[in-house]
Amino acid sequence: MQCPxxxxxxxxxxxxxxxxxxxxxxxxxxxxxGELESLTRLEGQWSQPAxxxxxxxxxxxxxxxxxxxxxxxxxxxxxxxxxxKSFGHMLFSS
Amino acid sequence: xxxxxxxxxxxxxxxxxxxxxxxxxxxxxxxxxxxxxxxxVVRHAGTVAKAHAADTDRGDLAARLAVAAHPRLGGILLxxxxxxxxxxxxxxxxCWPYGxxxxxETPEAAPWEAVAVLLARLHRTPGSVLPAGLPAMRGPAxxxxxxxxxxxxxxxxxxxxxxxxxxxxxxxxxxEAPMPDARTLCHGDLHLGQLVRTRHGAWLLIDIDDLxxxxxxxxxxxxxxxxxxxxxxxxxxxxxxxxxxxxGGPAVPADADPWPALDVPARALTVQTAxxxxxxxxxxxxxxxxxxxSVIDACARxxxxxxxxxxxxxx
Numbered sequence: 001m002q003c004p005x006x007x008x009x010x011x012x013x014x015x016x017x018x019x020x021x022x023x024x025x026x027x028x029x030x031x032x033x034g035e036l037e038s039l040t041r042l043e044g045q046w047s048q049p050a051x052x053x054x055x056x057x058x059x060x061x062x063x064x065x066x067x068x069x070x071x072x073x074x075x076x077x078x079x080x081x082x083x084x085k086s087f088g089h090m091l092f093s094s
Numbered sequence: 095x096x097x098x099x100x101x102x103x104x105x106x107x108x109x110x111x112x113x114x115x116x117x118x119x120x121x122x123x124x125x126x127x128x129x130x131x132x133x134x135v136v137r138h139a140g141t142v143a144k145a146h147a148a149d150t151d152r153g154d155l156a157a158r159l160a161v162a163a164h165p166r167l168g169g170i171l172l173x174x175x176x177x178x179x180x181x182x183x184x185x186x187x188x189c190w191p192y193g194x195x196x197x198x199e200t201p202e203a204a205p206w207e208a209v210a211v212l213l214a215r216l217h218r219t220p221g222s223v224l225p226a227g228l229p230a231m232r233g234p235a236x237x238x239x240x241x242x243x244x245x246x247x248x249x250x251x252x253x254x255x256x257x258x259x260x261x262x263x264x265x266x267x268x269x270e271a272p273m274p275d276a277r278t279l280c281h282g283d284l285h286l287g288q289l290v291r292t293r294h295g296a297w298l299l300i301d302i303d304d305l306x307x308x309x310x311x312x313x314x315x316x317x318x319x320x321x322x323x324x325x326x327x328x329x330x331x332x333x334x335x336x337x338x339x340x341x342g343g344p345a346v347p348a349d350a351d352p353w354p355a356l357d358v359p360a361r362a363l364t365v366q367t368a369x370x371x372x373x374x375x376x377x378x379x380x381x382x383x384x385x386x387x388s389v390i391d392a393c394a395r396x397x398x399x400x401x402x403x404x405x406x407x408x409x
């Protein structure tokens with residue numbers, strides 16, 4: 001489906017069993033009927049405060065990116081432990 | 095390129111490696127490092143000979159060679175062996191010392207800090223060093239050439255978002271108007287293949303074919319585009335950008351959002367990369383891979399976001 005705000009394609013994510021559509025352009029989120037209530041209910045089940053994020057290799061603050069950039073994090077980025085061969089080639093090409 | 099031109103180029107490399115006309119006892123042949131219409135590169139021992147494209151403007155090349163040979167660019171650009179280009183069957187030939195390139199098998203070990211510092215120093219070159227005939231850097235011209243190649247590949251559905259993103263760029267980024275900032279010395283085609291390490295261990299920039307004056311943000315725009323497309327990890331992009339700023343690079347503000355300066359060049363290089371990906375996949379009759387698709391997807395997202403302050407920034 002397309003984002004009603006910026007018309008970029010929306011991708012479906014599963015968060016704790018709730019399907020969420022997130023826009024690949026403006027990163028806005030679309031919830032179907034009842035999904036907000038499902039999320040609220042899930043939130044209420046968190047009696048313990050979440051542990052602090054681990055301090056470690058994530059030493060850099062998130063870098064600013066352009067509005068047309070890929071959504072970072074999640075499965076938006078194609079990098080990882082194994083760099084794709086195609087991108088390796090791109091790094092060295094005019 | 096024909097075999098006789100390759101062998102003639104090899105002879106040039108060998109002659110440059112042994113300038114006193116002593117016989118060659120290297121016991122090695124020549125290695126072809128590149129063989130493309132726009133440049134053939136042959137190595138013999140510690141010397142490299144490059145045959146530039148046949149349509150290379152000889153005056154432009156002479157000015158670019160003079161920049162690379164200037165002592166002020168020592169430690170930044172690889173200096174040529176000799177300041178004049180020879181002619182080889184209608185193509186200008188230049189000779190260079192051999193340097194070790196970045197290892198293509200381990201791009202994660204790319205020297206991002208070193209390339210950033212080299213660019214910052216290149217961009218800070220005083221105008222008094224530049225020869226009068228130095229042309230504009232050819233970044234926008236290369237982007238336009240990639241788009242022409244895409245159009246020549248015939249109508250393809252993947253081409254539509256790429257051409258739309260191209261059409262939304264300001265005229266200067268499409269090589270249809272002079273660049274607004276034409277004072278700064280730029281490399282013009284920066285990627286990881288444009289770095290070599292000398293025998294002394296220092297990294298230097300190579301390939302002067304696109305060197306000239308222009309908007310220095312263009313030289314940062316390939317890594318910026320890779321980061322924006324979700325291909326270059328944020329920490330590697332941050333290392334590159336931070337090192338460039340610490341070295342006093344003028345392309346982006348020292349401590350404000352770099353994207354108003356990077357936006358147009360990064361869009362242009364994303365379009366260039368996408369255009370070549372579509373043209374090459376069409377020529378090879380193969381589908382686009384995931385990485386190529388992510389670059390085309392970025393072009394599609396640009397349509398919803400026209401370039402910000404593209405003209406206003408460029409004063």
